[in-house]
Structures are given as structure tokens and as C-alpha cells.
Amino acid sequence: xxxxxxxxALILALVVALxxxxxxxxxxxxxxxxxxxxxxxAAILQAGLIGIAFLALTHAFVTSDFSVVNVAENxxxxxxxxxxxxxxxxxxxxxxxxxxxxxxxxGLAVALFGRNLPPSLRAxxxxxxxxxxxxxxxxxxxxxxxxxxxxxxxxxxxxxNPLLQDPGLAFHPPMLYFGYVGFSMAFAFAIAALIExxxxxxxxxxxxxxxxxAWCFLTAGIALGSWWAYYELGWGGWxxxxxxxxxxxxxxxxxxxxxxxxxxCEKRDTLKSWTILLAILTFSLSLLGTFLVRSGVLTSVHAxxxxxxxxxxxxxxxxxxxxxxLALFAVRAPGLAGGGLFAPISREGALVLNxxxxxxxxxxxxxxxxxxxFLEIAGGGKVSVGGPYFNATxxxxxxxxxxxxxxxxxxxxxxxxxxxxxxxxxFAGGVAGATALAVLALVEGTSLLAAGGVLLxxxxxxxxLTELAGRVQLLRVDAAESWRRLVRLPRASVGMSLAHLGVxxxxxxxxxxxxxxxEKVQTMRVGETVEVAGYQFTLxxxxxxxxxxxxxxxxxxxxxxxxxxxxxxxxxKRIYPxxxxxxxxxxxxxxxxxxxxxxxxxxxxDGAWTTRLYVNPLIAWIWFGCFMMVGGGLLSxxxxxxxxxxxxxxxxxxxxxxPAKA
Amino acid sequence: xxxxxxxxxxxxxxxxAGGLYVGLDPDRNPKAVPSALIDQPVPEFALxxxxxxxxxxxxxxxxxxxxxxNVFASWCGPCRVEHPLLMDLAAKRVVAVHGINYKDxxxxxxxxxxxxxxxxxxTGADRDGRVSIDWxxxxxxETFVVDRAGRIRYKHVGPLQADDLEQxxxxxxxxxxx
Numbered sequence: 001x002x003x004x005x006x007x008x009a010l011i012l013a014l015v016v017a018l019x020x021x022x023x024x025x026x027x028x029x030x031x032x033x034x035x036x037x038x039x040x041x042a043a044i045l046q047a048g049l050i051g052i053a054f055l056a057l058t059h060a061f062v063t064s065d066f067s068v069v070n071v072a073e074n075x076x077x078x079x080x081x082x083x084x085x086x087x088x089x090x091x092x093x094x095x096x097x098x099x100x101x102x103x104x105x106x107g108l109a110v111a112l113f114g115r116n117l118p119p120s121l122r123a124x125x126x127x128x129x130x131x132x133x134x135x136x137x138x139x140x141x142x143x144x145x146x147x148x149x150x151x152x153x154x155x156x157x158x159x160x161n162p163l164l165q166d167p168g169l170a171f172h173p174p175m176l177y178f179g180y181v182g183f184s185m186a187f188a189f190a191i192a193a194l195i196e197x198x199x200x201x202x203x204x205x206x207x208x209x210x211x212x213x214a215w216c217f218l219t220a221g222i223a224l225g226s227w228w229a230y231y232e233l234g235w236g237g238w239x240x241x242x243x244x245x246x247x248x249x250x251x252x253x254x255x256x257x258x259x260x261x262x263x264x265c266e267k268r269d270t271l272k273s274w275t276i277l278l279a280i281l282t283f284s285l286s287l288l289g290t291f292l293v294r295s296g297v298l299t300s301v302h303a304x305x306x307x308x309x310x311x312x313x314x315x316x317x318x319x320x321x322x323x324x325x326l327a328l329f330a331v332r333a334p335g336l337a338g339g340g341l342f343a344p345i346s347r348e349g350a351l352v353l354n355x356x357x358x359x360x361x362x363x364x365x366x367x368x369x370x371x372x373x374f375l376e377i378a379g380g381g382k383v384s385v386g387g388p389y390f391n392a393t394x395x396x397x398x399x400x401x402x403x404x405x406x407x408x409x410x411x412x413x414x415x416x417x418x419x420x421x422x423x424x425x426x427f428a429g430g431v432a433g434a435t436a437l438a439v440l441a442l443v444e445g446t447s448l449l450a451a452g453g454v455l456l457x458x459x460x461x462x463x464x465l466t467e468l469a470g471r472v473q474l475l476r477v478d479a480a481e482s483w484r485r486l487v488r489l490p491r492a493s494v495g496m497s498l499a500h501l502g503v504x505x506x507x508x509x510x511x512x513x514x515x516x517x518x519e520k521v522q523t524m525r526v527g528e529t530v531e532v533a534g535y536q537f538t539l540x541x542x543x544x545x546x547x548x549x550x551x552x553x554x555x556x557x558x559x560x561x562x563x564x565x566x567x568x569x570x571x572x573k574r575i576y577p578x579x580x581x582x583x584x585x586x587x588x589x590x591x592x593x594x595x596x597x598x599x600x601x602x603x604x605x606d607g608a609w610t611t612r613l614y615v616n617p618l619i620a621w622i623w624f625g626c627f628m629m630v631g632g633g634l635l636s637x638x639x640x641x642x643x644x645x646x647x648x649x650x651x652x653x654x655x656x657x658x659p660a661k662a
Numbered sequence: 663x664x665x666x667x668x669x670x671x672x673x674x675x676x677x678x679a680g681g682l683y684v685g686l687d688p689d690r691n692p693k694a695v696p697s698a699l700i701d702q703p704v705p706e707f708a709l710x711x712x713x714x715x716x717x718x719x720x721x722x723x724x725x726x727x728x729x730x731x732n733v734f735a736s737w738c739g740p741c742r743v744e745h746p747l748l749m750d751l752a753a754k755r756v757v758a759v760h761g762i763n764y765k766d767x768x769x770x771x772x773x774x775x776x777x778x779x780x781x782x783x784x785t786g787a788d789r790d791g792r793v794s795i796d797w798x799x800x801x802x803x804e805t806f807v808v809d810r811a812g813r814i815r816y817k818h819v820g821p822l823q824a825d826d827l828e829q830x831x832x833x834x835x836x837x838x839x840x
Contacts, residue, residue: 277671284675295686311686319679326672333668370681377684 003068006056007147010097013049013104014137016042020130024123028195036119039126040111046133047108054088054101057146061088067153070094070146076159076578078549086170087160092294092310093146095173099290100136102174102181103129106210110185117206124192125185132184135317143310159578162550168228175221176248180286182214183255187283190276191325194332199276204266207279209637211262215255216633222248223626234571234584234599236519236614238622241390246369247289253362254282257355264351268340268413271352273333278355280329284322285362291318292369343415350408357401364393402456402507405500406463410470424470428462445516453511461504468497491639499632506625512618519614523604533615535596536560537569542600542609550574552585555600555609559589571600595619698798699814704731704806705796709786712761712775713768719760719786725812728838729758730805730831732782733794735766736774738802744821745778751827752781757835760784764802765791807831809838 020042027035057070061084066072074091075084083090089098107129114122140146163169189207193199225248230238239245258278265275295311342348368385375383406428410421436455440446469475471493472485486494518533529538540556557569569587576583589596594617601610699705708720717723724731732748734741752759761782763771768787775782788794797806798817807816816834818826 273668281671291682295682312683315679315682315686318682322675323672323679326675330668330672370678373685374681377681 002056002059003065003147003149006053006060007145009049009052009056010137010141010147013046013053013100014134014141016046016049017130017133017137020046021127021134023127025127025195028120028123028127031120033119036123039123042130043104043107043111043126046130047104047111050097050101050104054097057094057097058085058088060147061085061094064157065153066155066157067149067151068146069148069150072150072154072157074160075157076549077156078578079160079165080548082167082170083160083165086164089173089177090160090164093140093144095177096136096140096144097146098174099177099181100133100140102177103133103136103184106181106185107133121189121192121196121203124195125188128188128191129184132188132321135321139310139313139317143313156578159549159576162574162576162581162583163232165549165576166228166232168224168232172221172224172228175217175224177221179214179216179218179221179255180248180251180289182210182217183251183258183279183283183286185210185214186258186279187325190279191328194276194325194328197332197335199265199272199336201266201269204262204275207275208259208262208266211255211259211279211282212633212637215252215259216630216637218248218252218255219626219633220630222252223623223630227623230619231586231588232583234586234612236517236586236597236599236612236616238513238619241368241385241387243369244289244293246365247292250362250365250369251282251285251289253358253365254278254285257358257362258282260351260354260358264348268342268348270338270340270342270348272336272338273329274355276333276336277329278359280322280325284318284325285366287314287318287321291315340414342413345411345418346416347408347411347413349416350404350411353404354401354408357397361394361397361401364397365390368393399456402460402503405460405503406467409464409496409500410467425463425466428459428466431462432456432459443516447515450511450515453507453515457504457508457511460507461501464497464500464504468494492636495632495634495636495639497632498635499629502625502628502630502632504625505621505628509618509621509623509625513616513622516617517614517619519612521610521612523608524611525606525608530611530613532613534561535566535615537596537598537611537613539609539611547574549578550576550583553600555598555611557587557598559596567596569596569598571598573600573602590620592620593617700817701813701815703811703813704808705793707786707793707796709762709788709793712763712766712785712787713772715772715775715780715782715785717784719762719784721812723760723784724808726810727758728810728835729760729808730835731760731762731797731808733762733764733797733799733802733804733806735764735802736770737766738764740821741803742778744803744805744823745781747822747824747827748781749779752783756832757839758783760786762786762788762794762797762799764788764794764799805831807834807838 020039023035024039024042027033027038059065060068060071061075062081064071064075064077064084066075070091070093071087074094075087079087087094089095107126110117110122110125110129114125117125186207189203189210193203222245225245226238229240230236258275261271261275261278264271291311291314295314340348368389371385372383375381406425407418407421410424411418432455435458436451439454440448440451468486471489472482474482477485516533520530520532522530524530524539526539526541529536531537536559538558538560540558542553542555544551544553546552552572552574554570554572557571559566559569567589569589571587572585574583574585575581584599584601587598594615597614597616599612601612603609704721704724706721708722709718711718719731730751732744734745748759751757759781761784763785765788768789771787775785786793797804797814801819803821805818805822806814809815815838816831818831822831
């Protein structure tokens with residue numbers, strides 16, 4: 001009964017979305033206030049209905065109602081509650097319901113907090129959002145009904161893929177979807193602006209916080225996914241350039257570019273059509289990601305239940321949304337008046353360079369991801385594109401991007417003095433050079449490339465701190481005054497510094513984990529000791545035990561260094577009987593400077609075990625860097641200028657906060 | 663001029679969408695990896711039979727008649743799935759079926775053939791897996807069609823399904839025998 005209620009609510013939501021997607025659009029065109037006014041209550045109603053559907057599905061999972069096909073196929077009565085709930089979105093159908101729910105929640109936010117938007121703009125934004133919802137609701141109802149019944153109901157379910165039974169992965173998809181779907185806001189604003197034929201600073205002010213929020217979620221989601229891959233898959237790596245990873249990384253790159261170009265759009269009233277194009281592309285890449293994951297077009301380790309029929313539907317939708325948006329762009333964008341002029345050496349120029357590098361980087365990832373498909377279609381045979389391609393093309397683009405961050409964020413708007421900025425960064429350059437030389441001299445086995453990575457990270461960190469120090473007049477006024485200045489800095493600018501520092505930490509983490517990583521694979525008998533990068537791993541024993549819904553074989557390692565005990569590690573191999581599927585649980589001992597990572601493999605002959613042991617220096621910095629980026633984004637978002645619903649304060653903005661903020 | 667410039671994104675997108683549409687072809691299997699050995703002669707090898715069987719398998723045995731070479735192991739679940747199809751094929755005597763027993767314990771392999779039935783005319787026990795590597799095997803089961811001249815003409819990865827046999831393998835075998 002409750003499942004049918006959920007199904008019914010979805011259908012009602014579709015009807016509401018149809019109304020919300022048409023009447024306000026026509027109303028805004030004809031200037032009919034009554035029709036424009038439909039948008040707001042419709043968005044609220046739609047969010048309520050999809051919320052009911054989502055709750056109904058959650059109810060079915062929580063109560064293990066196996067008469068619902070989706071529950072029977074993806075849940076199991078012996079599963080811990082957390083995974084019963086995360087099972088709702090651990091499958092194709094349920095994840096689509098979560099998708100539309102998040103879309104509706106964003107619409108709800110516009111309806112509730114968008115009071116200071118011009119009514120026609122708000123109506124158009126909500127209408128575009130509703131049209132996207134129509135597509136996805138149709139998709140769910142026609143091809144992926146999560147409420148389908150099964151008769152007779154089985155006694156127990158087939159269980160959730162054990163790899164997904166993990167706290168990290170329970171929250172990875174919702175985070176990603178909040179990111180992907182969040183970019184629909186920027187998209188809806190872009191389409192609304194194209195329809196209105198007007199893009200101004202106020203518009204950009206509205207787009208920025210939404211883009212920033214989506215970007216924070218997406219960053220957190222990708223970082224969570226990569227962390228999960230690191231500790232759960234037991235391969236010791238954290239990024240594999242898998243098509244599905246790339247599918248989430250492309251919107252991130254485009255979204256990062258959008259984040260920066262929207263600043264120019266807001267502050268200087270220029271780069272308008274480019275910003276609009278980026279907003280369209282970012283969301284389109286999110287949709288493309290959805291398509292790639294669910295259509296089975298590409299081969300990937302992330303096997304979602306793929307289905308070409310669903311693929312055709314999403315593709316058709318993608319053509320309508322992206323094709324339609326780009327066509328509208330082609331018609332309307334030439335009419336958008338350009339704004340302020342700027343010299344190549346200026347903040348604007350630096351942000352254009354940022355956009356150029358990010359979009360070209362995005363294009364290389366795009367090419368690498370889709371190249372095998374297009375080559376095959378063109379009759380060129382099967383190839384796979386992996387790490388070497390991306391390392392050779394993508395990283396050289398990111399190096400100048402990172403290297404220019406300190407310079408760009410110190411350049412003033414309109415026209416800057418490169419020599420002056422570089423002079424101010426002398427100290428940062430010195431610190432970075434000294435750090436790199438010190439690492440090269442002191443750390444054994446440092447290649448020039450690794451030293452280059454250290455140089456880059458140190459340069460960025462020192463540069464960001466120099467900029468911040470200049471802002472608070474460090475050493476020029478006394479420390480207490482500097483502190484007061486720091487506290488009074490706009491949160492948006494502190495957030496920017498924090499996020500850029502996060503990039504530096506990330507670069508250091510990547511450098512460390514790639515350059516000094518040690519890996520040993522061998523068979524070990526109980527009692528045997530293997531040395532990895534100065535650590536002695538001793539296999540003390542292997543035992544069996546039982547978890548709530550699995551049985552496990554666990555190995556006990558004692559790790560010592562120069563005779564002193566460091567830690568004990570207990571990697572496991574689990575068998576989940578409901579799914580008859582094995583998983584590896586790596587054991588990790590993590591400190592700021594290095595991770596010890598142990599995996600228990602298969603038994604070899606004569607009571608020996610295959611083991612894989614890794615020492616990964618600085619790897620935790622990768623996720624800590626991402627965490628700092630998200631923190632910076634959130635801090636910036638909490639700035640009152642960005643706070644959703646804060647009134648536009650033109651005078652305050654131009655006067656007090658000054659030019660040097662982003 | 664400006665307008666034409668703004669049309670570029672649409673044009674690129676249309677090309678992309680067309681490509682993706684072709685990519686959706688249900689007959690296309692993105693996971694299939696073609697064998698570099700197709701149309702190449704089988705590698706030179708000679709293997710002793712699985713314990714308790716009379717005839718071993720060597721490259722010379724694969725010349726002169728069309729043959730199906732199946733790589734299997736007693737520890738491999740999917741091999742058990744395709745086993746009845748092989749039994750059926752051997753009983754109908756459409757084609758000579760040979761087996762390469764991949765990295766198996768001699769006892770386990772012998773018992774497997776005894777208990778489930780032996781569809782193979784000849785078997786080769788590839789204890790260390792070296793010969794299978796020469797065949798380009800990267801997982802069991804895999805099945806090869808070898809023509810009269812001893813060249814590999816087709817490779818199937820994973821358990822055989824009735825559809826694969828009916829639609830691809832048997833027609834090819836008939837043509838080769840032709």
C-alpha cells in the first residue's frame with residue numbers, strides 16, 4: 001500500500017512538474033502575474049510529492065518489504081540498518097528517485113529563499129528546473145519504476161553488493177548527486193537569462209552561491225569516493241582514471257571554471273556569454289556522466305545495472321536539454337552586451353587563463369574517456385585509455401594552473417603589474433625553492449619530478465599565505481592588529497585562501513604518494529617478517545570470525561620500526577553469503593606523514609598467504625586537501641554577501657570590501 | 663560572423679550525440695577484448711593428458727580437422743555452467759572438442775571429468791598455465807575455434823551460452839568444415 005502511494009506521488013509530481021514547467025514560462029513571456037505566481041507553490045508541492053515517494057521507498061527498504069522487486073533485489077533482512085537505508089540509493093531505480101528528490105529540494109530552496117529575485121527570473125528558473133524534473137520523472141516512471149511489485153514475494157532479498165556496504169559509500173552517492181544536480185541551478189539560471197536576454201551582475205551574484213554549494217558537494221563526493229576506493233578495493237591506489245570517475249571529474253573541472261568565471265561576471269560585468277556557456281556545459285557533463293554510468297556504453301569497474309533502452313532515453317533527454325540549451329545559446333548569446341574591458345595582465349586575464357586551462361583539462365579528460373568508444377565506432381578497433389594518457393596530457397595543464405594561482409589572486413582588476421606582483425612573491429618563491437632543495441637533499445630516492453611537485457605545492461602555499469599576510473598587514477602592524485584584520489576579512493576571501501591552500505596540500509599529497517610509495521606483494525607464512533620501506537610487517541596469525549552478515553578471514557600483522565612497535569593491522573577477507581561475494585578489507589594505519597596499508601590475499605600452498613603491503617607517504621594529505629577545499633567553499637558560502645536571500649547591496653559591495661576579493 | 667561562432671558548441675554536441683547513439687547498439691559489448699591471435703596459427707605446445715585420460719594435446723593434433731579448444735578448470739564456477747553444452751556438442755559429434763585444463767590439481771581435474779562427464783577427445787594438463795598464456799588466455803573459461811590449417815579463427819571469453827553456440831560458433835564451424 002505504501003509503495004503504491006509512493007508510485008502515485010511520483011506520478012502526481014510529474015503532473016505538477018508539467019504545470020510548473022510550462023505556465024510560469026508562458027506567464028513570464030506574456031507578463032501575466034497570475035501565471036508567474038504558479039511557479040512558487042508548484043515547486044513546493046513538487047518537493048513534497050517527491051519527498052513522499054522517497055519516504056515510501058525508504059519505508060519499503062527499512063521494513064524489508066520483499067514484495068517490492070527493488071527491495072528484494074537489493075536488500076536483505078540481515079543487513080545493518082545503515083545499509084538498509086543506503087540501499088535505497090544503492091541501485092539504479094532508487095538512485096534516480098534520490099536524483100529527482102535533490103532536484104526538487106533545490107527548486108524548493110529557490111521557491112523559499114528566492115524572494116529577492118525578480119519574479120519573472122524566478123519563475124523561469126523554476127520552470128527550467130521543472131522541465132528537467134519532467135524528463136527524469138518520466139524516465140523513472142516509464143523505464144525504472146522502483147515500486148514495482150513482485151508476486152510471490154521471496155522470503156529474503158538478494159542483498160546489497162557488499163562493496164557498497166560501507167559507511168563511506170553510504171554517503172558518497174548523495175554527495176555526488178547534490179553536486180551534479182546542484183549544477184542544474186546554474187543551468188536553470190543560464191537558460192532563464194538567455195530567455196530574458198539579460199545577464200547582469202545581479203544574475204551572477206545569484207548563480208555564484210548555488211554553483212559554489214554544488215561544487216562543495218561534488219568535491220566532497222569525489223573525495224569520499226576516492227577514499228572509499230583506496231581503503232575498500234584494496235589496490236592501494238586512490239584514483240584510476242576509470243570512465244565513471246572521469247564522469248564525475250569532468251563536471252568538477254567545468255564547475256571549477258564556472259566558479260571562477262562567475263566572479264568576473266559579477267565583479268566586472270564581462271565574460272557573460274562564456275559564463276553562460278560554462279553553466280550549460282557543466283550541467284550537461286553531469287547529465288553525460290549519468291548517461292555513461294547507466295547506459296553500458298563504456299566499460300567500467302562501476303557496473304551499474306546497465307541497460308541500452310535506458311541509455312536511449314537518457315541520450316534523448318541529453319539531446320533535448322543540452323542541444324536545446326546550446327541552440328538557445330547560439331541564438332541569444334550574440335545579443336549579450338559585453339562589459340568592462342581589461343588588459344591581459346589583470347585579475348580578469350588571470351581568471352581567463354584559469355578558465356582556459358581548466359576547460360582544456362576537462363576536454364583532455366573527455367577525449368580520453370570517450371576516445372575508445374569513438375575509435376571503435378570509426379572501426380579503429382578496441383583500445384583502452386588509462387593512466388599514462390591522462391598523466392601525459394592532464395597534469396601538464398594543471399601545473400601552470402596551480403603555479404599561476406598566487407600570481408592571479410594578487411593581480412588587481414582591469415590592469416595589473418606583473419613585475420610588482422612577482423616582486424611581492426619573491427619571499428614565497430624563495431621558500432618554495434628552499435623546500436624543494438631540502439627535500440631533494442634530505443629525502444632518499446627523490447626524483448627531480450618529485451622535487452618539482454614539492455616546489456609547486458610549497459610555492460602555492462607560500463604564495464597564498466603571502467597574499468593573506470599582505471591583506472592583514474602582517475609584520476607591518478602589531479600581531480593583535482593583524483589578527484583583528486584577519487577576523488574582519490570577508491569570509492569569502494578567507495574561504496578562497498583556504499581552498500587554495502587545500503589545493504597545495506592536495507598537490508603535496510599526490511606528489512608524496514606517487515613519488516615515495518612502496519609496495520610489496522609476496523606469500524607469507526605465519527611468523528614470517530617482510531620489510532617495506534623501513535617497516536617490518538610480521539604475520540602473527542590468521543583466524544576466522546563472523547560478522548552480522550558475513551564471515552571473515554582476518555590476518556594479524558604486527559608492524560615495528562627499528563625494533564619499536566608501531567601498530568597492529570588486521571586486514572580481512574570477507575565472504576557475504578547472501579550475495580556469495582568476497583570483499584577485501586584493507587587494514588590501514590594512518591598518520592599525517594604516511595599510511596601503512598595491508599591486504600590479506602588468497603591462501604597459497606602449504607598454509608602460506610598472499611599478502612600485499614604498502615607504505616604510502618603523505619597520502620592522507622590528498623583527502624585533507626579536498627577537505628580544506630570544501631571547507632574553504634563552505635566558509636565562502638557563509639559570507640553574508642553570498643547568503644541565500646541576502647539583499648543586493650550594491651553600495652556596500654563597491655565601497656567597503658574593496659577590489660581584492662574573489 | 664558572431665552567430666556562426668556561437669553555433670560551434672551545437673555542432674560539436676550533435677556529432678557527440680550521434681556517436682553516443684551508435685555506441686548504444688545492443689550488439690556491441692564494450693567488455694569484449696579481441697584476441698590478437700585471431701587468424702594466427704596456434705602456439706607450439708605439447709601437453710600431457712589430464713590424469714587418467716589417454717590422449718594428450720599438442721599443436722600437431724590441431725591440424726587436419728576443425729576443432730573447438732576449451733580452456734577449463736575444476737575450480738572454476740562458470741566452467742560448470744557451460745559444461746552441459748560441451749557434453750551436448752561432443753555427443754552430437756559436430757566438431758572435435760579438446761580441453762586445456764588450466765592450473766588445476768591433477769586429482770581434482772580427473773574427478774571433475776569423472777563426475778560431470780568428459781566431453782573432450784583430447785585433454786592437455788597445463789599445470790603451470792604457461793601454454794594458456796601463449797594462447798592469450800586471461801581467465802577461464804575461454805573457448806577457441808581452430809580451423810583445419812591449425813589457425814585460431816574465433817575466441818569466446820567466459821562461459822558459452824546456447825545463443826553464442828547457435829548464432830556464432832556453430833555457423834563458423836560449419837563454414838570452416840564446408
